[in-house]
Amino acid sequence: MIKSIVISGPPAIGKTTVSKGLAKEFGLQSLSGGDVLKDFAQEQGFQTGGDDWWDTKDGMKFLNQRKDNYEFDRKVDEKLKDIFLKGNVVITSYTLPWLVKDGVKIWLAGSQENSAKRMQIRDNMPLLEALGIVKKRYEENKNLYKKLYGFDFGDDLSVFDIIIDTDGLDASKVLTTAIEKVHKIF
Numbered sequence: 001m002i003k004s005i006v007i008s009g010p011p012a013i014g015k016t017t018v019s020k021g022l023a024k025e026f027g028l029q030s031l032s033g034g035d036v037l038k039d040f041a042q043e044q045g046f047q048t049g050g051d052d053w054w055d056t057k058d059g060m061k062f063l064n065q066r067k068d069n070y071e072f073d074r075k076v077d078e079k080l081k082d083i084f085l086k087g088n089v090v091i092t093s094y095t096l097p098w099l100v101k102d103g104v105k106i107w108l109a110g111s112q113e114n115s116a117k118r119m120q121i122r123d124n125m126p127l128l129e130a131l132g133i134v135k136k137r138y139e140e141n142k143n144l145y146k147k148l149y150g151f152d153f154g155d156d157l158s159v160f161d162i163i164i165d166t167d168g169l170d171a172s173k174v175l176t177t178a179i180e181k182v183h184k185i186f
Helices: 016-026 033-043 057-065 073-088 113-124 127-149 170-185
Strands: 004-008 028-032 091-093 102-108 162-165
Touching: 004 016, 004 073, 016 028, 016 073, 016 091, 016 102, 016 170, 028 033, 033 091, 073 091, 073 127, 102 170, 113 127, 162 170
Parallel strands: 004 091, 004 102, 028 091, 102 162
Antiparallel strands: none
16 A cells, blocks of 8 residues: 555545644645645746635636636646655545545545634634635535546545544544544554
8 A cells, every 4th residue: 555645525624634634643745736736826827825825816716717727637636646656645635536546545524514614713704705615615626526537526435445524523633533543544
């Protein structure tokens, strides 16, 4: 088995927090698929500062451009696959679990309300606004990945080794659960 981990799940579910914690625990690099996609956005002149850039007006504008041009997503996914296959990395990605074999694949499950509460705190925004963003991004991702690769994001979880329901758990408990489950696999 390749010593790489990929974490997926709905928007604002805690993927980055778990990725960084697992990377620290297992001595791996942590990388976000969004970071690679941001590199492509920067090449187009977007200013992509901050973890919450995707939820800004410019971030949403860039994401809307992706609907008409799948080239960005395919490039990002190819780059992420190469990095994943080299090993020693934890990657957060919406698509990678369906595109690679080996490694450990984790799905962080949870309600959209739970994700919105996380986003509300993380990005200091009203709850209803956060819920609207979470719902919109989830549906857009679901539709995009069905068109792009043919899988059912959020519905087909058969590719995952670990599924963690984050509802009712704080970030530290989600991370502790992930660490315990990955230790059992490694």
